[in-house]
Amino acid sequence: MRFDTLAVRGGYGEPSALANEGAICEPAYLSPAQHFASSEHMRQALSGEADGWIYTRIDNPTVRQLETTIAALEAYGGGFTATATVFSSGMAALFMAATALVADDPARPKPNIVLPAACYGGSFMLFRERFQQDRGIELRWIQDSLDLGEWERAIDGNTRFALCEVPCNPLLRMTDIPALARITSAHDVPLMVDATLSSPAVMRPLVLGADIVVHSVSKSMSASGLSIAGAVVSRPGICCPHPRQEMRADFAGFLKRGPQRDTGVILSPFNALQSLADLRSLRSRMQIMGRSAQRLAEVLAAHPAVAETYYPGLPGMPGHEIARRDMVLVDSEMEPGGQENCFGYLMSVRMRGGIPAARAFLDGLQIFWRANDLGRIKSTATIPSISTHSQLSEAEKKLGGIPGDLVRLSVGCEHEDDIIADAVQALDRVRKVAA
Ligand SMILES: Cc1ncc(COP(=O)(O)O)c(C=O)c1O
Missing domain, CATH: 3.90.1150.10 (Aspartate Aminotransferase, domain 1)
Structure with a gap:
């Protein structure tokens, strides 16, 4: 299917419609919880042996539709399957992804994050206040995101991730994602790209070599302005020396099954539906x-x-x-x-x-x-x-x-x-x- 067809259909085909009274549009599942046919069904869903959404803080069918659609659009043309997890805002998505990557690692006691100083003000504050000030994590600011030598000199064995906005807000500076991905992958450092301003209709950083994409879904993806949302999208097997294999294998899925479930930074199904409606066009x-x-x-x-x-x-x-x-x-x-x-x-x-x-x-x-x-x-x-x-x-x-x-x-x-x-x-x- 071409991009537009994926965007319009999402993961909602005839079997889903027939299971939903024939509705041709994804229904809003506002129910907070799922009913189980039996205690055994409940046990299987909770243990992950059977598919189920269980409780809206853990998962939700409407939210899943949005995640499936965003993941398909980000992986379009890449020949791989991406995973997406949506959050209550773009900042929540960035915070949750960054927090997981800077988790304690006794093997690398002095974490640093490498990112350009020219970035969205909210992101600048997030890293300065919540990561540098509150957690003592070193920030290595890149002055010119086009200068690959600067990135090369800043990234080392203690770098937990490199981050760039492409293009960046508000100066519209670019970064050469494939070239930077070669540098980060040589250090086994994940490259995270905030692709809010480009959107998958214009650029798909995972296909260009990045490991993780972050979006403020609040922007062109939800252009009518009816919802605020964020997304983390990852390719299978991100570069990352983190000891947790499940995190490396499926980073966005890991965020959903652990950190998001535990903190409750979820997107309401109602907002997911509004974003889904805009994403189609x-x-x-x-x-x-x-x-x-x-x-x-x-x-x-x-x-x-x-x-x-x-x-x-x-x-x-x-x-x-x-x-x-x-x-x-x-x-x-x-x-x-x-x-x-x-x-x-x-x-x-x-x-x-x-x-x-x-x-x-x-x-x-x-x-x-x-x-x-x-x-x-x-x-x-x-x-x-x-x-x-x-x-x-x-x-x-x-x-x-x-x-x-x-x-x-x-x-x-x-x-x-x-x-x-x-x-x-x-x-x-x-x-x-x-x-
Ligand atoms: C590039 C970029 N990233 C992240 C965000 C934060 O997104 P949200 O407002 O959905 O939290 C913004 C907001 O303007 C942004 O411009």
């Missing part, structure tokens, strides 16, 4: 948003009020060649127009007039919503230094490359002419105010 939405974003980025880059534009689809952007290689609309090579790049929906600009101009640009937008959100069917815009990255100190903002005059724009599914006209009228107003 992921590819066509990414195509629309990506095409409009490319046009908008080109217009912004040429506008006199804009000093710099960050978008992987712009030829001058560092990492553009890697983006051209890795960010391809899935299955587009089978269409009459041939293979189509899709560089995503997110971009950032720095304003010539500094912080006042950034504020005036944001305040002048009429179609873009001023909101800390992205990947939505509705266009949104924000100033990261006062929103997504506001908790970082000035020194950390410098480390992460977040200047005060940076404005982030997320392109939605409104008509591209309206989106561009809105951005241009707001930029023109900035110029008039400055004149």
